[in-house]
Amino acid sequence: MYMYRPSRIIPLAMLPEGVRGIIVKIIGGRGLVRRLTEMGFTPGIEVTVLKSSFQGPILAMIRGSRIVIGRGVAMKILVEVGG
Amino acid sequence: MKIKVALIGNPNVGKSLIFNNLTGGRSHIGNWPGKTVEKKEGRCIYNGVEMEIIDLPGVYSLTAQSIDELIARDYIIEEKPDIVIDIADASNLERNLYLTLQLMELEVKLILVLNKMDIAENLGYNIDVEALSKKLGIPIVTTIATEGKGMDELKKIIAESIHREWKAKKISYGxxxxxxxxxxxxxxxxxxxxxxxxxxxxxxxxxxxxxxxxxxxxxxxxxxxxxxxxxxxxxxxxxxxxxxxxxxxxxxxxxxxxxxxxxGIRPVTLSDMLDKVFLDKHLGIPIFLSLWWSLFRFTYDVSAPLSDLIDIFFNRLGDIVKEYISNEQLASFIADGILGGIGGVLVFLPSILFLFFGLSILEDSGYLARAAFVMDKLMYKLGLNGRSFIPILLGFGCNVPAIMATRTIKNEKDRVLTIVVNPLISCSARLPVYILIGGAVLGEYATAGVYSMYILGIVLAVSMALLFRRIIPFFKSGRTPFIMELPMYAKPILKTTVIHMWERGSLFLRKAGTIIFLGVISVWFLSTHPWGSPIEETYIAILGKILEPLFYPLGFDWRGAVALFFGFIAKEIVVGAFSIFFGFGGEGEEESLKQYIRTHKIFTPLTGYAFMAFTLTYIPCIATLGAIYRETGSWKWVLFTVTYELILAYTVAFTIVTAGHLLGFT
CATH class of the missing domain: 1.10.287.1770 (Helix Hairpins)
Known part of the structure; x- marks a missing residue:
């Protein structure tokens, strides 16, 4: 059954396990944004959530590497899903 | 002609293995001037060309953000190494090339090493090395460091680099x-x-x-x-x-x-499947706890007989010395001072070697990073870091290897914080004191009293961590956002593990060992001089009597104070000190010693309990101080730990005595 699902923008921390999203923007202090950018978190790049529970850090796959991100940080990475 | 070679790369690319392969595992370890970050140097000779190899900290970038990055960057700019070797993980090229680009911009003579070629191949990646080399404008060497492959090529290209010039491509930013x-x-x-x-x-x-x-x-x-x-x-x-x-x-x-x-595209790997289990919501923590428990038992149980042997050996040697040297003072100096000091250092060696054997396997296999992921939620709330958990738990065995294990914590501030609160975790040397005093004065509550010391230790360690985070500027700004790469699981290499174990062991002997040795000799001197006088008239007793008024509010007399002095060498000596005071020699007389403390009212149940808490909290033993000095590289943190612990110990003991009185205990 085909269902129309519009794309929406949510924090990476809200992405369920196994779901992919495209990074739209990182909001936060300059140091944080710079660090994430250097680790490969740049807009337009696909990120997959491998592990996530409703508390604690999340594990994401980006540019072929597994990166653990604290929940607070993951709330600041906005991704686009669906569509 | 000596070539200065700097190794740099992201964390987890196999840099230390390549360093070991190049230097044959022989290295000099020190600290970067004024920093707690470790500096490793080694030597390599190829075809008569001598190379001096410096291992720079593992970094993702070269901004001025972290100490590691600043050290690496400053070294390249200020010291101008003849050649810089950028080690990249071939199975993770995209992210690794980011650092390569920054090094190219530094206009150094750069060689790119693509390590882990076997893993890249297994993942189905096919790298056109020649094309990449042309695009970057720098020579590339491919290696499989775990098998020693590509090392000769690397040495050759370094040795020949003095006769070659090349310039990396300029990156256009538009x-x-x-x-x-x-x-x-x-x-x-x-x-x-x-x-x-x-x-x-x-x-x-x-x-x-x-x-x-x-x-x-x-x-x-x-x-x-x-x-x-x-x-x-x-x-x-x-x-x-x-x-x-x-x-x-x-x-x-x-x-x-x-x-x-x-x-090529990345398939689902064994690492992905293992992570499903090790990082599982429900299984993750039990798996971590059972692995930690194995490490703990391995470290202390396997090393215990060896430590005992070393202890017995030096005691025997001491006895023999006393038998053959007629000058009593000299005999005592050699037997109790020098041999006691050397023995006091060496008894720690087995547990340090075994700990680093086990820890190195956990780290090299890729599990340690996972443990940090699993424990981060809890440790974050406690003001610490996911990686602080293992050192804290190891403290229950002995604080010396526990403090040395903080090396796995990458963030400097988190590492120092974990180090300074570690002595509050009740190590096994404190147990005999609890058993003696608790057994003597707490009656049927003795067991509960002993257990409560362990709980008190954890509560104090966590409260201090939270407190220091809030009030000390150094730790305040230290909370960096948690971002960490999980390496792929890998088979640990025995050679690396053994080299790692030996490096830590010899560092302990050289750096912490001298401090422990000198400490033992000074306490020997204070407790035996003026020579020939009874214990009540030695310098240490005089010191104890001067300090007695200070301990009066806690209900300890000068003997308690002196016993605590001895505890500075090793906490279990507190027990030995009491048996000397009351004229009990040897072991097996513990029951009568308890009896004596009870009947002569050395401690009441309340002051006895306060004394136990004081023993738990006051200063770390000499060996622990040596380890703190070695790991932080500064006397500042040693002094800090001693000061705060003394204040804390006094506060805790005083609170127990006062609250006890108010509640009607004696």
Whole structure:
């Protein structure tokens, strides 16, 4: 059954396990944004959530590497899903 | 002719293995001047060419953000190594090339090593090395460090590099940004103070990125006004996060060349499957706890008989010395001072070797990073870091290896915090004191009293961690966002494990060992001089009597104070000190010693309990102080730990006595 699902923008921390999203923007202090950018978190790049529970850090796959991100940080990475 | 070679690379690329392969495992370990970050140097000779190899800290980037990055960057700029070897993980090329690009901008003589070629191949990646080398403009060597493959090629290319010149390609950031860079470059190039020291284009890029460290340095420029004006202008083009904009451009550049040099897609790997289990919501913590428990038992149970043997050996040796040397003072100095000191250092060696054997296997297999992921939620709430958990738990065995295990904590501030609260975790040497005093005065509550000491230790360690985070500026700013890469699981290599174990062991002997040795000799001197006088008249007793009024509110007399002095060598000696005072020799008389303490009212149940808490909290033993000095590289933190623990111990004991009195206990 085909269902129309519009794309929406949510924090990476809200992405369920196994779901992919495209990074739209990182909001936060300059140091944080710079660090994430250097680790490969740049807009337009696909990120997959491998592990996530409703508390604690999340594990994401980006540019072929597994990166653990604290929940607070993951709330600041906005991704686009669906569509 | 000696070539100075610097090794650099992301964490987990196999850099230390390549370092070991090149140097044959022989290295000199020290600290970077004024830093707690470790510096490793080694030597390698190939075809008569001598190479001095420096292992730079593992970094993802070369900004001025972290100490590691600043050390690596400053070393390359200030010390100007003849050649820089950038080690990259071939199975993770995209992210690793980011650092390569930054090194290319530093205009150093750069060689790229693609390590883990076997893993890249297993993942189905096919890397066109020649094409990549052309795109970057630098030579590339492929290696499989775990099998020693490619090492000869690497040595050869380093040795031949003195006769070759090459220049890495310039990365274009697009016309608009390139023009901005050029503007700054022109301004700097005319000033010799900059142009002789820095690559001008790199400096221009850093100014454009508004790098904190570089902005401080260009304050001396004659063209400062012009530079600042240009910075303001650049904001219009790049927005207020120019460094982020440039980082994105670098990744764009990498993404543009990657399809031309790299073929294949990443399949689901064994690592993915293992992570499903090890990082599982429900299984993760039980798996971690059982692995930690194995490590704990391995470290202390396997080493215990060896430590006992060393102890017995030095005691026997001491007895023999006393038998054959007629001058009693000299005999005592050699037997109790020197041999006691050496023995006191060596008894720790087995547990340190075994700990690092086990820890190295956990780390090299990739599990330790997972443990940090699993434990982070809990440890974060306690003001610590996910990686603090293992050192804290190891403290229940002995604080010395526990403090040395903090090496796995990457963040300096988190590491120092974990070190300074570690002595509060009740190590096994404190147990005999609890058993003696608790058994003597607490009656049927003895067991509960002993257990409560362990709980008290944890509560104090956590409260202090939270307190220091809040009130001490050094720790306050230290909470960096938690971002960490999980390496792929890998089979640990025995050679690496053994080298690692030996490095830690010899470091302990050299650095902490001297401090322990000198400490034992000074306490020997204080407790035996003036020579021939009974214990009540030795210097240590005089000191104890001077301090007695201080301990009066806690209900300890001078003997308690002196016993605590002895506890400075090793906490279990507190028990021995009491048996000397009351004229009990040897072991097996513990029951009568308890009896004596009870009947002579040395301690009441209340003051006895306060004494136990005091023993738990007051200063760390000499060996632990030696380990703190070795791991933080500064006397400041040793002094800090001693001071806060003394204050804390007094406060805790005083609170127990006062609250006890108010509640009607005696």
């Amino acid at each position: 016309r608009e940004i390139d023009e901005l860079i050029f503007k700054f470059e022109k301004l700097i190039a005319v000033e010799r103070q900059f142009s002789t020291k820095y690559p001008t284009r790199w400096l221009a890029i850093k100014i454009l990125e508004r790098d904190e460290d570089i902005l401080k340095k260009i304050k001396k420029s004659r063209n400062l006004d012009e530079i600042l004006k240009n910075i303001d202008e650049s904001i219009k083009v790049l927005g207020d996060e120019p460094d982020v904009a440039l980082a994105e451009k670098r990744y764009e550049w990498i993404s543009s060349i990657l399809p031309q040099v790299l073929k």
